[in-house]
Amino acid sequence: MPDDIPKIRQRGKKNQPKDTAWKQQKLPALRPHYNIASAIPVTLVTGVATLAMGIALYFGHMGSLEQEVIYTNCTLQNGTQVTRIMRSETGNQTFQCLYSVILEDDFTGDVKFYYGLNKFYQNNRLYFNSRNDQQLRGKVTEIDGCDPLQYVDYKNGTKIPIAPCGYVANSMFNDTFQLFYMNDTTGRGVRVPWTTRGVLGATEMKRKFRNPVRAANQTLCDVFQGTIQPPSWRYPICQLGANSTDADVGVGFENIDFMVWMKVAALPNFRKVYRILNRQVDMFSNGLPKGTYQLVIDYNYPVYMYDGDKSFIIASENWVGPRNLFLPVIYLVVGTFLLLVTILFILIWLKQRLSRVHPT
Structure with a gap:
């Protein structure tokens, strides 16, 4: 035999598994016969x-129980109805709309108040990705991922970062609501007490939204210096929630309305929690009594550009939501x-x- 031909290695039974049911895959198995x-x-x-x-x-x-008021077409105090108000028509003007709401049943238990939008696609990928979560945690100069609403570029070459940046923050819902109970014994309307407690989880609020750290002698607007509000906002972020009568609303990045809006909806027709009934007030300890209510809306948010609708919902929920x-x-x-x-x-x-x- 020539020397250059390799010899075949004879392994024999050295590596052969033992002849057991486990190693030879002979264990009994259930083989059901469906009929x-x-x-x-x-x-x-x-x-x-x-x-x-x-x-x-x-x-x-x-x-x-649920009561919905569609207020796309604003009914003014004098009874005039304005159809699909445009931002170009309003400028910085706020319309105040009045609606009479009749509850035919007692809304007992916990009552939540929602605002709803139709045909608004917050689930668009380019839309909901246009944000920077690091900025929302207090790092105001972090604007990556917010293009094209990252900064304002002036002609002299100055670039001022936008806070909060991105499409989601720029389109924040800013209508405000008040509800008055008109069936009280005094003959005057009683404002329905609302609270923000329970609108969002405490852990979620603390982890995802934090204002920048400020020194003892600084105001919130001081730490936001060097930034500018989004193009569609009327006021800077440091003033968001500053004039609210409810101390729990929060200001800046920690404003409850801002945090609720930044949680994008999965469907184009959605509703988001606005407030919850404060049942610590004696008159409303059992919920909303049946009767006549007056809903006052500060109309700011335009929906004409996508032919959408806006609504305000009163909901009494039980174990199924x-x-x-x-x-x-x-x-x-x-x-x-x-x-x-x-x-x-x-x-x-x-x-x-x-x-x-x-x-x-």
């Missing part, structure tokens, strides 16, 4: 459970479908049994 008889209990139990859940959710949601029949209907449809499938399987099973007993 009509085994499928009937599965579809029956699943269908009954799903249908029961749908019924429970349906009555739960029907127990949640606000009224939304989408999920109960889905459960009811799926549960009914599974029960119909179960009936079909039973008929097929009976036919098979009868054919065995009386073969043709």
